[in-house]
Amino acid sequence: MLKKTLTIAGSDTSGGAGMQADLKAFQEHGTYGMVALTVVVTMDPKTWSHNVTPLPTALLQNQIDTALSTGVDAIKTGMLSTEEIIQIASKAIQDSGTDKVVIDPVMVCKGDDEVLNPGNTTAMINYLLPHATVVTPNLFEAGQLAGTGTPKTIEDMQIAAGKIHALGAKNVVIKGGKALAHDKAVDLFFDGTDFKLLETEKVTSTYNHGAGCTFAASVCANLANGLSVEESVIEAKEFVSAAIKHGWALNEYVGPVMHGAKPRFGAPQVTVTTIPHYTKA
Ligand SMILES: Nc1ncnc2c1ncn2[C@@H]1O[C@H](COP(=O)(O)OP(=O)(O)O)[C@@H](O)[C@H]1O
Ligand SMILES: Cc1ncc(COP(=O)(O)O)c(C=O)c1O
Numbered sequence: 001m002l003k004k005t006l007t008i009a010g011s012d013t014s015g016g017a018g019m020q021a022d023l024k025a026f027q028e029h030g031t032y033g034m035v036a037l038t039v040v041v042t043m044d045p046k047t048w049s050h051n052v053t054p055l056p057t058a059l060l061q062n063q064i065d066t067a068l069s070t071g072v073d074a075i076k077t078g079m080l081s082t083e084e085i086i087q088i089a090s091k092a093i094q095d096s097g098t099d100k101v102v103i104d105p106v107m108v109c110k111g112d113d114e115v116l117n118p119g120n121t122t123a124m125i126n127y128l129l130p131h132a133t134v135v136t137p138n139l140f141e142a143g144q145l146a147g148t149g150t151p152k153t154i155e156d157m158q159i160a161a162g163k164i165h166a167l168g169a170k171n172v173v174i175k176g177g178k179a180l181a182h183d184k185a186v187d188l189f190f191d192g193t194d195f196k197l198l199e200t201e202k203v204t205s206t207y208n209h210g211a212g213c214t215f216a217a218s219v220c221a222n223l224a225n226g227l228s229v230e231e232s233v234i235e236a237k238e239f240v241s242a243a244i245k246h247g248w249a250l251n252e253y254v255g256p257v258m259h260g261a262k263p264r265f266g267a268p269q270v271t272v273t274t275i276p277h278y279t280k281a
C-alpha cells in the first residue's frame with residue numbers, strides 16, 4: 001500500500017514552493033500526498049511582491065481532521081503564519097500518532113527579507129520543535145531558533161544545531177545552501193551525537209525557488225517509506241540538488257526548481273563527512 005504523507009503548509013500559487021512543491025516531491029517519492037492548507041500566497045503580476053492570506057482556522061482544522069482520519073504515515077509542516085496555526089499544527093502532529101515528523105520552520109521566502117511574524121519563532125520553539133523528528137532550518141531560520149543570529153561558519157552552524165537539538169528536535173539539518181560562504185553547497189546534520197557535513201557541488205543558477213520545501217518534503221516521504229533519518233536526509237539532498245541544477249525561469253521574476261529532475265536526469269553526488277564537535281570555550 002502507498003504510504004500517506006500529509007503537508008500542513010501554504011499554497012505558493014506560482015507552483016514552485018509551498019504545498020505545490022511538497023505534493024510534487026511526495027509524488028516523485030512514490031507516496032500518497034495530502035494537504036491541509038494554512039495560507040494562500042499570491043503575487044502581484046506587475047512586481048511579484050507577495051501577499052499572504054490565511055485561511056479560516058476552522059477550515060484548517062477540518063482539513064486536518066479529514067486527512068488524519070485516513071491514518072497518515074508521516075507529516076511535514078511548512079508556512080504557518082500565526083501562533084494559532086502553529087498550535088493547530090502541533091495538535092495535529094500529536095493526534096496523528098506518527099513519529100515521522102518534519103518541521104520546515106519557514107520564516108522567509110527567498111528574495112523577500114520579511115520575517116513572516118517574529119512572534120512565531122517562540123511558538124515554533126514551544127509547540128513544534130519538541131515533536132520534530134527532523135527540523136530543516138535555512139541559515140537565517142537556524143539563527144532565529146537558536147537565538148545566536150545567522151550562522152556564518154560551519155562552527156556557528158554546529159553551535160546553532162546543538163541549541164536547536166536541546167530545544168527538543170531529535171535531528172537537525174541546517175541548510176548552508178547558497179547563503180554560506182563555501183565553495184560547496186553544505187548542510188549540517190546533527191542527530192544529537194554526531195555532526196555530519198552533507199556536501200554537493202554548488203549550482204550557480206539563481207533558479208532555486210522552492211528548494212527548501214522540496215528538500216523537507218523529500219525527507220518526509222523517505223521517512224514514510226521506511227528509510228532511516230540519515231538515509232532520508234541524504235536522498236533528499238540528492239533530490240533537491242538535481243532539482244536546483246535543472247531549475248528554470250517561470251517568468252522574469254521567479255525561477256522554480258525542477259522538482260522531478262532526479263529520476264529523469266540523475267543527481268549530483270552527496271559527500272558525507274563526520275566532523276569533530278566544536279569546542280569553543
Ligand atoms: N546553489 C545551490 N547549489 C546546490 N545546492 C543548493 C544551492 N542552494 C541551496 N542548495 C541546497 O538546497 C537545499 C535547500 O536549501 P536553501 O535553499 O538554503 O533552503 P531554503 O529554500 O529554505 O532557503 C539545501 O540542501 C541546500 O544545501
Ligand atoms: C507557501 C510557501 N511556503 C514556503 C515557502 C518557502 O519556500 P522555499 O522552499 O524557497 O524556502 C514559500 C516561498 O515563496 C511559499 O510561498
Ligand SMILES: [Mg+2]
Nearest residue numbers: 106138212213
Ligand atoms: Mg525554506
